[in-house]
Amino acid sequence: MSDRPTAPDPDRLKDWEQRTEVPLFAAALVFLTGYTVRVLAPAGAQPWRDIALALVAATWLLFAVDYGVRLRLSGQGRHFVRAHRLDTVVLLLPLLRPLRVVKLYTAVQQRREQPRMSLYARVMTYAGITTVLLGFSAALAVYQQERGAPGSTIRTFGDAVWWACATLTTVGYGDAVPVTPGGRVVAAGLMACGLALLGAVTGSFSSWLLQVFTREDEKRPPESV
Amino acid sequence: MSDRPTAPDPDRLKDWEQRTEVPLFAAALVFLTGYTVRVLAPAGAQPWRDIALALVAATWLLFAVDYGVRLRLSGQGRHFVRAHRLDTVVLLLPLLRPLRVVKLYTAVQQRREQPRMSLYARVMTYAGITTVLLGFSAALAVYQQERGAPGSTIRTFGDAVWWACATLTTVGYGDAVPVTPGGRVVAAGLMACGLALLGAVTGSFSSWLLQVFTREDEKRPPESV
Amino acid sequence: MSDRPTAPDPDRLKDWEQRTEVPLFAAALVFLTGYTVRVLAPAGAQPWRDIALALVAATWLLFAVDYGVRLRLSGQGRHFVRAHRLDTVVLLLPLLRPLRVVKLYTAVQQRREQPRMSLYARVMTYAGITTVLLGFSAALAVYQQERGAPGSTIRTFGDAVWWACATLTTVGYGDAVPVTPGGRVVAAGLMACGLALLGAVTGSFSSWLLQVFTREDEKRPPESV
């Protein structure tokens, strides 16, 4: 907190971030929808494809503007880029944008003053939401790369979703596999994330299970120590 | 406990659940047997297939009646559905019903006043029973979807069981793979469960192993610290 | 300790077990060697194959005699079979016999009064030895089942070892896959063990790594808390 140049107006930055939270999330959904339509619309539906492209471009511009404003408000320059590395990556790969849903979900839950889920339930919920969004985005991106490629085994969007399932769980049947360089780069990214998510789900589920059994043990009188 | 509408008669609900435990488990076994016969009986054995279908329908009706009675007795309406999400899923996918064996197994063990297994042994036992039942059910369901499909690589029930083994362990050879949309949906469900089970088995086995070695260390005098 | 029928002569059982430890391990090695020769010897080397078969039969008889003597000495009957479930499995599947090397290794190390390895090092060493032995035995058994099967992809012993590596690590390329029922049963067993070993290695390696880093942290004065 003290070893970085003090921001000129941290309150205005916080204010901006709170105000733009919901609109930006809506924009992220529009972006995802636009990209989905762009990729999945049949070749004949040209007007739809054009509208989708326009939406994607417009929302991306929005994200860029938001990033610029926050960079300004923070007054940190290079430090901001380093401290918000994830935001920078998301700007360059806006398909990851809807992952902000996790942040919004937390915010909404805090406002509603709902009884909090247990630690493990939250980790599993967030990891689950992240997996579904990542898998869907990767399936879209891979499908876009692969559908026209010669020798491709991913010919329908259903194949791409099936491929994403098999990859995220590290099962990897190999019946649907990207063959283009672009598709393989997306796949490598998904694999790395799949590993990390595997770690989170694995860790929290087994910790939770052990906790459940430990608690059960404590309830019963220890007649058989 | 206090932030939900109080049930009108929690004792009657508990009573009902205790009384129906064994009959419902028997019904679940009948359901699984009926479904197994329905799927595996040769096309010629029409009467057997009809009996099996009747059994499946009758037991499913039983489950629905039980769910309705419990919903009534709880007097919680929508809250009951949310609090018993797993029961609701099991009602819609009755093939998962025999998973209740775990509950029964615990109950039986408690009645017998047997010396309790260690924490890790129980987690591993339950995860093991769940794996075998899940794998068998998934193999049945996938076999039903795939056996007639063109280009299918799962042609016998043995292939389906082999596929289930390779999927649950996330090995995923890819020599037997579902190709129909229905089969792939079942497979995606099995993969997700495979991951979760992997977490439970992995976590408890390695915890147990570390415990064993730690205990061994404590027994020996620390001559080589 | 107190809730089982007391053995008539526990000292004689212990004595027997200590005396037979080394000879039985030697017999297990002879068994493994015999089985290896039986499987890998070229079809022309009939005398060698016959000697190998005789060795396998003789050592198996030895194991059966040992099991019988221990069952007698314990005087527990059915309880002995239940308490030594692993021994019973090993009697029926003598290929798992050399796994006793782990027990012997511990015994030898204790006699030599060597400075003990750390907890994690021991878990990893034992899991490693077990993996290598299991993988080798499974490769032998699968090779025996598969080599003559039509459409088999495991045609040399090298293929079988390669298949065992890919299976134990759950990579599962699918280029070498058992196609016979016998081979698939062996493979399913190896997969289950692969999962368990994955858990042990994964758990102990990551625990060890975290310990190393934690210790390093404690050494350095906390100048940057």
Place this chain on the structure above:
Amino acid sequence: MSDRPTAPDPDRLKDWEQRTEVPLFAAALVFLTGYTVRVLAPAGAQPWRDIALALVAATWLLFAVDYGVRLRLSGQGRHFVRAHRLDTVVLLLPLLRPLRVVKLYTAVQQRREQPRMSLYARVMTYAGITTVLLGFSAALAVYQQERGAPGSTIRTFGDAVWWACATLTTVGYGDAVPVTPGGRVVAAGLMACGLALLGAVTGSFSSWLLQVFTREDEKRPPESV
């Protein structure tokens, strides 16, 4: 510390190791570059290939000399070989040499007096660097073995990198698989490392995630216990 023959001049050994740290790392990079050029240079660029071979040989000689000097300075003989098992392996498989980057990275960070990364961040950083270097080295070695082999599915260096990704994450599609004995040995090594890294990344990521959530819980007043 006390149960080994005392080194004649431990200070000189330490001094040597500190002085040679940076030059040896530079040599390791030269080695890796040389090997990369040797493997990837087109067949026509003979002079480049010859220069690369010379570089590889020269740097390997450097490593051998360093090992010899350290063996001398330590004055421990056989004990040195056993205590520095990893160094001995690295001498025989110099492709693993650049893994020393991890050591150097720590040293550099200590000199700069930078605020230390958290425990989990460091484990993940080191495991990440190790993975990338191991994967790249294995891809190079497998490509060298496989490119000319009949029936090979790894025909370009891109294929080799793709294969390394799928192997390290244990996904294992099986579309690119080594078929030569040499390539399979490299692959088996990479698989074992992939498992260990999976353990480290899995363990530290999930521990970190749980820590983050636990800390968050502690910050909020416990209104809903």
